[in-house]
Amino acid sequence: EARDSNWGNAGPQLTGKEIGGNETDLTEAKVWGEGEIAQPYTTFNSCQFPKPIMASIFNLGFQAPTPIQAYCWPVSAQGRDLIGIAKTGSGKTLAFLLPPFTTFLGTRPKRGPSMLVMAPTRELACQIQTEAERFGRRLGIQSVCVYGGAPRGPQLREMRQGRHLIVGTPGRLNDYLTGGQLLLDNCTHLVLDEADRMLDMGFEPQIRTIVQAIPSQRQTMMFSATWPREVRHLAADYLSSPVYVQIGSHEATANKDIKQEVVIVRGQHEKQQKLREIMSQTGPQDRSIIFVNTKKMCDQLARDLMYDRINCVSIHGDREQWERDQALNAFKIGRATVMAATDVAARGLDIKGVKLVVNFDVASCPEDHIHRIGRTGRAGVPGLAITFLDASEGKQAREVMASMQKVGQPIPPELAELAGTAGGGRGYSRWGGKGKGKGGGKGG
Structure with a gap:
């Protein structure tokens, strides 16, 4: 069901000539999905936004829709769900704000x-709110921004007054929802x-609680710079026959604040020796x-390090939740300075001040490698x-070298030499995978 009652029907339009008649370059865009997909809006004139929105676009000097906007706007006008895979700075904020504003x-x-x-962050939420106010003010569309670390009183007061957008x-x-102050x-x-x-920062439980409180008859848009398993699973659970719009590559890349080193070992015994050497230098x-x-x-390494008088905890899938929480808390407050972990247990961990990550066993896929090393080098602090x-x-050496x-x-x-022994294949099959249809599959 398309929600487009006001689309293009709110007064005279500004022409493409008036706002810059450039056309959008769609060479880096890939679009797929079920059924008929609306044609992209390659000029602002083809968008037929209400005059106040067009005037704001004109005042800001935009020349043409960005690729993500060119595809999102007509798909949103159809009322369809959408997944946008695009890096920061692609213009996605206006891609998702402007169509609902017309309704x-x-x-x-x-x-x-x-x-x-x-x-995911206060900073990004505030940026979105700034854009919402800039375009919504002329249209009488009211919004409020809510985030932790700020007084609740003013936020709740604005929510009670009524807002089109939060x-x-x-x-x-989630706090407001479970406290009965947010009605969806x-x-x-x-x-x-x-x-x-958001998933990388451990917000999956809160996201699921919030989404489940929203009526299923809704339009859902999800944006992500990368397309890992967790995001695919979330999309499969909450979006219905979405249109996929990918701008550029969706491959994850390592944080530039992380210095990466490789140690070539011969067998398990040398691995353990090298680990002891590294830990003795921290x-x-x-x-x-x-x-x-x-x-x-995981358990063996924790025991070995404790034997060496290094306080180490371990987390893995067989641990009870209280055991994981206890281990994580010990690590966070510094009672333990080392944590041994498997990939599943470490998903979503956001622990400040991790100086070193050691891949004792190399990751089973490139996306897990990027996720693992991303536990350090956070918030601009080198790791x-x-x-x-x-x-x-x-x-695996080939893929580590590529990252x-x-x-x-x-x-x-020595890494280049080992990678050269990998033969003609690409090592791992793909970074995450594009996935067609609903959610892109249920990867491991």
Whole structure:
């Protein structure tokens, strides 16, 4: 059901000539999905937005829609769900704000918001709110931004007064929802912005609680810079026959603040020796995470390090939730300076001050490698990631080398030599996968 009652019917339009007649370059765009997909708006004149919106676009000097806007606007006008895979700075904020705004024209805020936008950080939420106010003010569309670390009083006061749009972080939104202060019965438009970052920061439980409180008869848009398993699963659960719009590559890349090193080892015994050497050189208060591929090795490493008088905890899938919480808390407050972990247990961890990540066992796929080393080098603080590889892991060496090359890290000769033994294949099959149809599949 298309929600386009005001689309192109709100007064005279500004012409393409008046706002810059340039056409959008769509060469980097890939679009797929079920059924008929609306044609992109390659000029502002083809958008037929209400005059106040067109005037704001003109005043800001925009020449043509960005690729993500060119596809999102007509798809949104159809009322379809959408997944946008695009990097920051692609113009996605206006891609998801402007179409719903046309449906809110001339309406008063209802009991609870008509549109909800979730963003991972206060900074991004505030940026979205700034754009919402800039374009919504002329249209009489009211919005409020809610996030943690700020007084609740002013936020709740604005919410009680009624707002068409609420922008917020999952934590604070969830607090208001479970406290009965946020009502979502009338929400018809949902946006998950930077979904990969929200999941990376551990917000999945809050996101699911919030989405489940919104009526299923809604339009949902999800935006993500990358397309990992967790984002695919979330999309499969909450979007219906979405249109996929990908701008450029969806491959994850390593954080440039992380220095990557590789240690070539011969067998398990040398691995353990090298790990002891590395751990002996870390500062007494430096936090380190060691990644392994099996629960057995996770527990063994923790025992070995404790034997060496290094306070180490371990988390893996067989641990009870209270045991994981206890281990994480010990690591966060510094009672333990080292944590051994498997990939599943470490998903969504956002722990400040991790100086070192060691891949004792190399990750099973490139996306997990990027996720692992991303536990360090956060918030602009440099970090170090060391990956162990042995002579049988030429294919994995190739992908580790590729992740280093993409961010301009020097490649040690021994890594290049090992990677050269990988043969003609590409090592891992893909970074995440594009996935067609609903949600892109249920990867491991």
